[in-house]
Amino acid sequence: MTEPRWLNADERRAWLALLSINTLLPAALDTQLQAAGKLSLFDYNVLAMLSEADGRFLPMSELAARTSASLSRLSHVVTKLQRRGWVEREAHPGDARVTVAHLTESGMDTIVSLAPGHVDAVRALMLDAMTDDDVADLARIAEKIVARLDDDHWILRER
Amino acid sequence: MTEPRWLNADERRAWLALLSINTLLPAALDTQLQAAGKLSLFDYNVLAMLSEADGRFLPMSELAARTSASLSRLSHVVTKLQRRGWVEREAHPGDARVTVAHLTESGMDTIVSLAPGHVDAVRALMLDAMTDDDVADLARIAEKIVARLDDDHWILRER
DNA sequence: TTCATTTACTTGAAGCTTCAACTAAAACAA
């Protein structure tokens, strides 16, 4: 039973700051999106990922990977988005196990109308606090952490 | 209605990576803590903040600030921790509006026994992915973002 | 002193997320 290595000053600062960002940033973006369109940051991201996909559709598994979510969470949320008319579920032609989530016209209109306000909020809440070098450093460091958490995470694919 | 400024490559990388960390890191730490002691990362943090406070107690408002949580969320969680015998609620001598949350001996034992495993997990999941310079850069940049989100956040106090 | 406002906190309900269990199809193995 050896004494564990505790965090040094920078490690503690980095960890506590990341933990705080983690709670405060999504909460602030949720508030903005809730006011603008009665949806959560996660809902927004589901729509955004679909809007950027070829043909505006993706298998549930792939959509789950791109939103870092469990299939269960995604399934519940897609059901909700479907009720709002923003997404539809379709069968996959080649593999009957697969469900394809498809962004509707209405869903596309929604994300197009929400995107500017959301991007402004992301700038106001984090990017505007940083210099260009900070942004580049953060991108590099944050991607290292993502690689550690999941070494074939989709955001690392194009690297 | 002017076109909003979209994100450039680094901004997009930084934002998407942070968003992914945001989902994956707490989930991984939750899993570790759930296995080690059937509690969440948030529960752990409540206990940790109390354990580091003078006298091992804090007013609910102060504890909420130190865990970046709403008072409502904290109140529900303290009720739960109280049922497990880890925390007690006490009256504040000078101000009857204030509730003081006090870590019990049992709560202290719990956090002492969980801390090593938790710190190991934080290292394994993020710190080990970074150089010392990365850690210092992340601490600096992340604190800038925290300051933007809440300019008198407690982690900035000693700065 | 009295009344209005603010601060500190709690509560119950609604909505969201996780978890475990389940279904069904595809891939693999004998």
Add this chain to the structure above:
DNA sequence: TTGTTTTAGTTGAAGCTTCAAGTAAATGAA
């Protein structure tokens, strides 16, 4: 071919978080 395992997804229940509404004490204003 038949049985086994893996992959993909759904579901309901339990637990967690947020939201709106409420209580009660302290502060401030007239």
